[in-house]
Amino acid sequence: MIYFDHAATTPVNPEVIAVIRESLLADFGNPSSTYTIGRETRRHIEDARRIFANAIHAVPADIIMTSCGSESNNTAIIATALALRAKGKHLITSAVEHHSVLHPMAYLETMGFEVTYLPVDEKGNIAISDLENALREDTILVSIMYANNEVGTLNPIAEIGTLLAEKDILFHTDAVQAFGSEEIDVDAQHIDLLSVSAHKINGPKGIGFLFRRSDLHLPNYIHGGSQENNHRAGTENTPYIRGFAKAVEMTLLHRSEANQCKRDLRDYFLSSLEKAGIPFQINGDYPNGVPHILNMWLPGMRSDKLLIQCDLKGIMLSAGSACTAGSLEPSHVLEAMFGKENPRAAESLRISFGKANTKEEIDTFIALLASIYAKQYGNN
Ligand SMILES: Cc1ncc(COP(=O)(O)O)c(C=O)c1O
Structure with missing residues (x-):
């Protein structure tokens, strides 16, 4: 073959498999439990959160574990739009995003939001001038992918982030294809929300994270228990979170x-x-x-x-x-x-x-x- x-997708790194196996055997405690094996499991999750945060120069409190890149994108877009709908109903994205960005955008259109889809040139680049022209008084969120998954084109993320920060408009980037190869700094690049998925970097499928600034006080997308500092309900997938963290460490190394x-x-x-x-x-x-x-x-x-x-x-x-x-x-x-x-x-x-x-x-x-x-x- x-x-x-x-x-x-990528094959899972043997060292990642070893961590997952060990965790499946050892970390069966519910991380929300207060007794020893629950606390131990929670400690492993918080260690992983620090690894994810360091990888993008963020703080751990701004990392939310998700089930995949698609969930990260849906949360970033739908939860943000619903929270800010009193402020405005206009969103901007590009025509070449992954379907896990385009379809949430289309869904929001059915709910009365308006979406501008920026065109790209023959290399797959958006023009900053197109973005500037598309901005409106009621624009609440811009979602532009970091790297395109079909042609690999990188967008000028820092330039977009700086422009949007000046206008006080939130910026989400789907970094699923970029995380493995690019140096990401959410502060220097003025990124407010960023999606990552483990299975593109030799981690397991079905685990990802969303970076989302907690001082934005955006609401949950999945409701229920108070896991993930009240940002995403559901008992954490500790073995895959630990495996993902190992994959991130190996990637950076x-x-x-x-x-x-x-x-x-x-x-x-x-x-x-x-x-x-x-x-x-x-x-x-x-x-x-x-x-x-x-x-x-x-x-x-x-x-x-x-x-x-x-x-x-x-x-x-x-x-x-x-x-x-x-x-x-x-x-x-x-x-x-x-x-x-x-x-x-x-x-x-x-x-x-x-x-x-x-x-x-x-x-x-x-x-x-x-x-x-x-x-x-x-x-x-
Ligand atoms: C750019 C991009 N965004 C999002 C996703 C979705 O990630 P996941 O498969 O973890 O849901 C992919 C996966 O193909 C992707 O390439």
């Missing part, structure tokens, strides 16, 4: 070497594709985007057919985001970048690297692409 779909390794793989892939004589164009802001994502247009080669041929050879990758893979829907991100009728949206592949990928795996993949290309265009 050759796995080139690390933007969809190896971040710069992992980034370099992925950049090298990305460059090697592109030069090999060129050598093989397969025409392509990059979708995204290469080489400035996040190092693990490479998205390219292979003119005339339908991505749905390519994915099947790759799968038959044990090569796993994606055409769009994980949620749209498997369906024939063209990517909304590529449509926003290149227009609705552009064949590019149906002829592009996303390759996303992990640090365990090798140049030999790339060679195997390029050889397959070359043979498909030769068959299609009768070159052999």
Whole structure:
């Protein structure tokens, strides 16, 4: 098996598995209980909270454990909008966000909120001037992703944060694809809310966190018990929280070497594709985007057919985001970048690297692409 779909999810690090296993056995106490094993379990959760906070230069009180990146995004958007509806009903986002941002926005529209969807250029960047022009007296929240999950483009987060701080408008960023590779500083970048998910950084699926400034006094999204300092009800998933914390520690420890390794793989892939004589164009802001994502247009080669041929050879990758893979829907991100009728949206592949990928795996993949290309265009 050759796995080139690390933007969809990543394999769980063996050290993370060891922590989860140990925690499943030892931490069965309810963290809300006052007796010893409850208190011990709570201590582990608070240790993890400190690790998450340090990773983004935040304070632990502003970290809320969630069940995934999608929950973090839904909480950040829906709970904030409902809390501030007396102040205004206008929100701003971009056309290329993950569905866990776009769908909550659409849901809010059904409740009378108004949403502006900023366009992007051909590299996937929003224009700060578009954002400035879209701001209104009644704008309450702007949600712009840190890095795009399909093409890897990074947004100018500090610039957006500074602009919104001056106007006193809340800023949420979905950092699910950026956390693994980027240096995040919520204070320096003026971020009020930020979403992270464990399974993109070699942690388990089904656990994430939301950074949300507690001095904003925003309400709960999930109501019930008083867990998470009264910010999110539900008995905590201690083993996965601890596993996630381990994944964060490992990520930070190896971040710069992992980034370099992925950049090298990305460059090697592109030069090999060129050598093989397969025409392509990059979708995204290469080489400035996040190092693990490479998205390219292979003119005339339908991505749905390519994915099947790759799968038959044990090569796993994606055409769009994980949620749209498997369906024939063209990517909304590529449509926003290149227009609705552009064949590019149906002829592009996303390759996303992990640090365990090798140049030999790339060679195997390029050889397959070359043979498909030769068959299609009768070159052999
Ligand atoms: C940019 C982005 N946001 C949010 C999510 C959702 O995260 P989760 O799968 O943890 O709900 C993903 C996952 O694909 C993503 O890539």
